[in-house]
Amino acid sequence: MRLRNRRAFSKPEVNIIPMIDIMFFLLVFFMLSTLYMVNLKTVDVSLPQAKNAETQLKASCLVTMKADGSLWLEDKPITEQELLEKAAAEKRRSPQFAVVLRADQNMDYGMIISFLDKLKGAGITRFALAADNGR
Numbered sequence: 001m002r003l004r005n006r007r008a009f010s011k012p013e014v015n016i017i018p019m020i021d022i023m024f025f026l027l028v029f030f031m032l033s034t035l036y037m038v039n040l041k042t043v044d045v046s047l048p049q050a051k052n053a054e055t056q057l058k059a060s061c062l063v064t065m066k067a068d069g070s071l072w073l074e075d076k077p078i079t080e081q082e083l084l085e086k087a088a089a090e091k092r093r094s095p096q097f098a099v100v101l102r103a104d105q106n107m108d109y110g111m112i113i114s115f116l117d118k119l120k121g122a123g124i125t126r127f128a129l130a131a132d133n134g135r
Contacts, residue, residue, distance in 0.1 A: 042062060042064055042072070042074060042075060042102060043064045043066065043072045043075060045064055045065075045066055045067075045102055045103070045104040045105075046067075046104055046105050046106065047102060047103075047104075047105060047130055047131055047132040048105040048131050048132065049131065049132055049133075050131035050132070050133060051133065052133075053130075053131040053132065053133035054133075060090065060094070060096070060097045060098045060099065060100075061073070061086075061087060061090065061097070061098070061099045061100065062074055062100050062102065063083065063099055063100065063101050063102065064101075064102040064103075065101065065102070065103040065104060065107055065111070065112065065115065066104055067104040067106045067107055069107075069111060071083055071115075073086070080115070080118065084118060084119070084122045085122075087099060087119065087122055087124050088122045088123055088124070091122075091123050091124055092123075096126070097124070097126065098124075098126035098127060098128065099119060099124055099126070099127040099128075100127070100128045100129075100130055101115070101116070101127060101128070101129050101130065102130040103129065103130075112129075
């Protein structure tokens with residue numbers, strides 16, 4: 001029986017390249033999975049389709065108008081007067097305040113314009129209309 005020479009043993013090597021690959025994969029996985037975990041507190045409405053709609057994640061105030069004319073601030077119902085008061089107060093605190101209006105595609109156009117006019121009357125000059133880009 002032949003035994004190995006103890007002096008011929010090489011030191012064990014730790015190869016970190018596969019570990020770096022796995023860590024990079026996990027980093028990418030968690031980055032992508034958190035993008036889909038963004039929970040917008042909104043009420044479901046049928047948004048109009050627009051091919052060139054842009055996704056903006058810096059919405060200060062997300063307002064939803066359902067087809068029946070009801071207003072929702074994020075996921076809570078709110079009256080028009082309360083919403084205008086809150087928006088005006090927030091505008092005084094932050095000059096970059098903006099309102100994003102998510103209106104049902106079956107809404108009367110006049111109701112949307114009337115609401116936007118009331119926002120402008122309350123001092124809100126930055127607002128946007130939400131659309132579904134179909135992606």
